[in-house]
Amino acid sequence: MGEERVKARALENRPGWIASINPWVLKIKNNPERVAFVLHRVTGVLMALIIMAHIFVTGTPARVGWEAWVEEISKAHGITAVTLYFFFFAGIAWFHGLNGIRLILTEFFGVCIGKPEKPKPPYLAPSLKACQRRLLYLVFALWAVLWVLTGYIVFG
Amino acid sequence: MTFDPKAATKEPPKKVVFRVKRYNPETGKTWWDEYEVETYRGMTVLDALLKIKEELDHTLVLRYSCRMGVCGSCGMIINGMPRLACQTQVAEVASEARPVVTVEPLKNHPVVRDLLTDFTAFFDKHRSVKPYTIRKNKEELETGDMEFLMTPEEHSELYEYTLCIACGLCYSACPVAASDERFLGPQALTYVWRYVADPRDEAWQERLEAVDTEEGPFSCHFAASCSAVCPKMVDPAAAIQRLRSALIKYRMGLYKKKKIARKAEPPKEFKERKPLPPEAKLVEGADLEALEKEPPEIPVDSLLS
Numbered sequence: 042m043g044e045e046r047v048k049a050r051a052l053e054n055r056p057g058w059i060a061s062i063n064p065w066v067l068k069i070k071n072n073p074e075r076v077a078f079v080l081h082r083v084t085g086v087l088m089a090l091i092i093m094a095h096i097f098v099t100g101t102p103a104r105v106g107w108e109a110w111v112e113e114i115s116k117a118h119g120i121t122a123v124t125l126y127f128f129f130f131a132g133i134a135w136f137h138g139l140n141g142i143r144l145i146l147t148e149f150f151g152v153c154i155g156k157p158e159k160p161k162p163p164y165l166a167p168s169l170k171a172c173q174r175r176l177l178y179l180v181f182a183l184w185a186v187l188w189v190l191t192g193y194i195v196f197g
Numbered sequence: 198m199t200f201d202p203k204a205a206t207k208e209p210p211k212k213v214v215f216r217v218k219r220y221n222p223e224t225g226k227t228w229w230d231e232y233e234v235e236t237y238r239g240m241t242v243l244d245a246l247l248k249i250k251e252e253l254d255h256t257l258v259l260r261y262s263c264r265m266g267v268c269g270s271c272g273m274i275i276n277g278m279p280r281l282a283c284q285t286q287v288a289e290v291a292s293e294a295r296p297v298v299t300v301e302p303l304k305n306h307p308v309v310r311d312l313l314t315d316f317t318a319f320f321d322k323h324r325s326v327k328p329y330t331i332r333k334n335k336e337e338l339e340t341g342d343m344e345f346l347m348t349p350e351e352h353s354e355l356y357e358y359t360l361c362i363a364c365g366l367c368y369s370a371c372p373v374a375a376s377d378e379r380f381l382g383p384q385a386l387t388y389v390w391r392y393v394a395d396p397r398d399e400a401w402q403e404r405l406e407a408v409d410t411e412e413g414p415f416s417c418h419f420a421a422s423c424s425a426v427c428p429k430m431v432d433p434a435a436a437i438q439r440l441r442s443a444l445i446k447y448r449m450g451l452y453k454k455k456k457i458a459r460k461a462e463p464p465k466e467f468k469e470r471k472p473l474p475p476e477a478k479l480v481e482g483a484d485l486e487a488l489e490k491e492p493p494e495i496p497v498d499s500l501l502s
């Protein structure tokens with residue numbers, strides 16, 4: 042006896058920012074919207090970083106002169122560091138832009154999220170089978186197609 | 198969450214290993230325990246955990262009450278997905294190929310011990326949105342004879358949202374609540390929309406203005422995990438988008454509540470209720486088989502007239 046009782050404390054149990062980059066911290070079924078949420082956030086932040094880099098890059102002619110700039114840019118054919126960077130930027134921007142349209146429809150206008158219903162088996166929430174879900178699949182499909190097409194332009 | 202109505206008819210693997218995440222608040226230690234449980238057809242995860250508590254380890258702590266998906270006490274993360282333990286068949290989550298079920302406490306709620314989570318902050322948020330009908334004339338609510346008129350169409354706009362049992366699964370699934378403890382969360386915001394959409398409620402302006410904060414619907418990013426885990430098909434994700442959209446329109450001067458329900462007049466005359474005739478009552482100890490063969494005549498016409 043005589044032992045001092047250890048103070049009980051609750052465990053803070055939030056996944057934190059990991060939930061913003063890993064859509065599978067929880068293994069929730071039938072939830073591609075969560076994958077889109079993570080991709081949208083990651084691509085948004087990446088775009089912000091890329092735009093900062095872009096400002097530096099577009100300032101290059103002022104530092105090295107136009108001739109040197111044009112000469113360097115004209116080398117951007119085939120797979121080089123510059124074209125790869127363009128290619129990845131295009132992929133990021135395509136997804137953010139396409140999914141952004143879907144989010145503006147659902148979040149801003151509140152459309153494409155289904156109508157409230159009386160629950161009946163198999164108890165699938167209306168918003169998960171509404172047209173936003175079909176739009177999401179369309180976003181993924183268009184993203185793939187447009188990214189490949191951009192690849193042809195950038196590397197061609 | 199979708200439910201397979203046939204899940205309870207499936208036979209789970211004979212023996213299932215339950216990997217349970219434990220936490221001791223006195224030592225601050227977290228660890229995993231494994232228990233092998235003999236199953237039976239129709240066994241829920243809650244049944245299995247109670248069996249563990251009775252037969253294998255009395256120190257396991259969890260919360261439950263109704264055992265039938267009504268009270269919302271037994272939320273936990275089962276195989277990585279927030280679910281009600283009493284509404285999850287072992288046969289649904291364990292297979293012959295993988296007879297293992299992992300059970301963890303709900304995320305985003307502080308853990309008190311083992312699978313028991315603290316809902317104080319969650320209920321504080323629920324309370325903060327005033328989850329009750331508000332009328333300008335308070336007497337309308339205080340006198341017992343009142344009734345507000347609404348059409349079935351108006352009712353169907355909000356019925357879904359009234360089914361919430363506050364089990365906290367949506368809050369646990371939400372990736373925004375995962376990093377922002379001030380976010381009101383899907384449950385409380387659904388309640389806000391439920392009352393804004395309810396024609397019987399008159400405080401829609403106050404409600405909209407009260408959630409026009411960083412903690413409100415603008416923090417939602419429509420990951421829709423709340424709707425994907427809700428055991429009552431409440432669809433919080435849609436409610437929050439409707440709320441946000443209404444709020445944006447309201448701030449642009451474009452949103453007005455369609456209708457405020459008025460109080461129904463008390464009925465002018467009361468019909469006298471006729472007592473049921475003895476043939477219409479189910480007598481205790483009645484021979485149901487015989488009754489089925491020769492159904493008794495129920496004088497429907499005389500009851501209706």
Ligand code: HEM
Binds near residue numbers: 144
């Ligand atoms: C085609 C043009 C664009 C569209 C349609 C668009 C659309 C959107 C929408 C609707 C959101 C809100 C998403 C949500 O609520 O979860 C958003 C978030 C965001 N956007 Fe964009 N956006 C565009 C361009 C950009 C650009 C150029 C940048 C980078 C500078 C950017 C960076 C971000 C960031 C960082 C977020 C926050 C993501 C989050 O909190 O999850 N966006 N965008």
Ligand code: FES
Binds near residue numbers: 261264
């Ligand atoms: S014990 Fe009541 S909901 Fe599971």
